[in-house]
Amino acid sequence: MQRIGGEPLLAFDLEADSLHHYQERVCLIQLSTPRESVLIDPLAFPELSVLAPVLADPTVCKVFHGSDYDIRSLHRDFGIEVCNLFDTMVACQFLGEKELGLAAVLKKRFGVELDKRYQKADWSKRPLVPEMIAYAVEDTRLLIELHGQLVEELRAKGRLSWVQEECELLSRVRTVARGEEPLFLRFKGASGMEPRTLAVLEELLRLRDEKARQRDVPAFKILGNETLRELAARKPHKPADLAGVAGLTPKLTERYGEEILGAVARGMAIPAGTLPHYPRQPRRIRDRRQEERLQKLKLWREKKSRELAIEPGILANNALLEALAEAGAGEQDLLGFMKQWQQEVFGAELVKLLRT
DSSP: OGGGTTOSEEEEEEEEOTTTOSSOOEEEEEEEOSSOEEEEOTTTOOOOTTTHHHHHOTTSEEEESSOHHHHHHHHHHHOOOOOSEEEHHHHHHHTTOSOOSHHHHHHHHHOOOOOGGGTTOOTTSSSOOHHHHHHHHHHHHTHHHHHHHHHHHHHHHTOHHHHHHHHHHHTTOOOOOOOSSOGGGGSTTGGGSOHHHHHHHHHHHHHHHHHHHHHTSOGGGTSOHHHHHHHHHHOOOSGGGGTTOTTOOHHHHHHHHHHHHHHHHHHHHSOGGGOOOOOOOOOOOOOHHHHHHHHHHHHHHHHHHHHHTOOHHHHSOHHHHHHHHHSOSSHHHHHTTSOHHHIIIIIHHHHHHHHO
16 A cells, blocks of 8 residues: 555546356455556455555545446445545536446547456456456556546536535445345336236245355346246246246256246245235325426426536436425525535526526
């Protein structure tokens, strides 16, 4: 850490193994200064407490690109918090860039072509081949120079403080530990399933999760979501019923067929009175005036988005517009829902709009 002491800017990225193991973990941390790039191997040196003060130091700007996953992972695996974050992807959003991926940004600004071969590699394997090391270094090597360009452009547009506030909020994101809630709550499309199908799906999801844990692989490598969706809908009760299920190959049928039928049977045996139901939020009922306010806000957002050349959802998301439509007419009632930069840029404009 002596080599980075006193550096005002540090660039970071990380690689994980979520596509290869049941419990994902950070497998590599990339760090660049204006003069050099280094790789930190948390599998060889899992005690990263020496890195924590650097990432928490408010006097040192930490540059990431698309940091949401990284911030969550660093806190989950090491308890590390990041202070004074600058996310170059967020900066690009507020500059109205259309392509936000790091490869596209670096190609546009520096003419650099990132090698994408190792995006889905298993970073838990050792030793890392030279090509993987080169790939990892490229992810942070130009971030500090990119940061300098973006800061100047944001400052010229008067938007630097907007990005700084967004990054400060982003630095607080955390991974939510899985509780005892049903697995189907995280399954896309479950909200439209009837209770018996949900019961069967839950048993299938538990089976898949158990097998994934035993084999130390991601759940999708056991059975895909479309396969589970079709099994839950068909509710097979004998081996012949498994034929023709999407994604259920003869090999998978041989390996898991009997257990799949057992899971379906367990779901079918749940008494009608105790079947699961997908929880639904009470539908928000707006009166005519609130609906009119919401439509007025959406029209305003479209116009403002064009003026500033910022995507509408970045400028003001739907949750904000809905809250403003349902809020009282008082200025503080309205401004209280906005971030500081939003208050400064268009707070008075919206207060005036909603009072007319």
